[in-house]
Amino acid sequence: MFDYLILTEKKSAFDNFVAALGGETGTVNGHTYQLTHAQGHLLEFLDPVDQVAPNLKDKYESWELKDLPWNLQDLTWRKKAKNGSAQKMIKKIANESRQAQAIVIATDNDPSGEGELLAWEIINAINWRGPVYREYHDDESKKGIQKALRNLRDISSQKKDGDYIKAVLRQRWDFASMQATRVSTTLARSEGYR
Numbered sequence: 001m002f003d004y005l006i007l008t009e010k011k012s013a014f015d016n017f018v019a020a021l022g023g024e025t026g027t028v029n030g031h032t033y034q035l036t037h038a039q040g041h042l043l044e045f046l047d048p049v050d051q052v053a054p055n056l057k058d059k060y061e062s063w064e065l066k067d068l069p070w071n072l073q074d075l076t077w078r079k080k081a082k083n084g085s086a087q088k089m090i091k092k093i094a095n096e097s098r099q100a101q102a103i104v105i106a107t108d109n110d111p112s113g114e115g116e117l118l119a120w121e122i123i124n125a126i127n128w129r130g131p132v133y134r135e136y137h138d139d140e141s142k143k144g145i146q147k148a149l150r151n152l153r154d155i156s157s158q159k160k161d162g163d164y165i166k167a168v169l170r171q172r173w174d175f176a177s178m179q180a181t182r183v184s185t186t187l188a189r190s191e192g193y194r
Contacts, residue, residue, distance in 0.1 A: 003031035004133070005100035006149075007093070007119055009107035011037055013140060017106065020145035028149050036096050038107070042086040043079040043121045045175050051075045063182045070179055077172065079121060094126035102131040104152065106145075109136045113167030120164050132156045 002025070008014045014037035018024055025034045045051070048060045052074045059067045060074075081087035097103060103123060107115030116134070123132060134155045137148035155161040 001032075001099050001101065002034050003101045004028075004033040004104045005093075005097050005102070006033050006035050006104045006106050006135075007122065008035065008037040009115055009118060010039055013037065013106070013108070016140035017145055020140075020142040021149075028146075033104075034096060034100070036093055038093070038118060038122060039086070039089060041118045041121065042081060042090055043125060044082050046076075046078050046080055048075065048178075051078055063186050065183065065186055068179050068183055070176065072172070072176055079125070081125075090122060090125050093122055097126055097128055100130070102133055103128060104149075105132065105134045105155070106137070106148075109138070112170065113163035113165075116161060116163040117167035117171060120158050120161070123158075130156075132158075134161075 006017065008017055014035055017035050021028055021033070021035070025032070027033070048070065049057050052060050056074055060070065062068075081090055105116065105119040105123075107119045109115060132155055133152040135145075135148040135152055137144045155164075158164050
């Protein structure tokens, strides 16, 4: 068992954390840790037709104007692994988490909340129910990483994590905007364009 499973966003960040902390495993600020990493977003939304009740499937497959816009409350917002490689990485992180007391999100600290989102996607996918902490590094220097790990913030409730909420709303907005493609394509075809 170890105290923290520290989750970085990508392999290059993982390598910087290894260099800053002196290894993939060890002790930092009196806590044992193991480092792991994602490779960007490992999950993506299911197709709209696969997120609705059976009686709504025809509507969500349709490109006809009468079936648009969507009622976003019909969507379950379920996700799946992007591919086999992503699925293996999620399984690896799940296995590593079984030995951890807590997960530390160490993804990119960007204003959009994107790093937070991709970490929570993984945390949700592995059904983690333990504590979650966030470190906020300004850069991936040894000094920056060590300083950030001395100032962990408890964000165990993703519903109270503003960066995550911001990123989820933006991601759902982007996903929902695909119906605009259906509208514009349908209208262009009605004017004789291919």
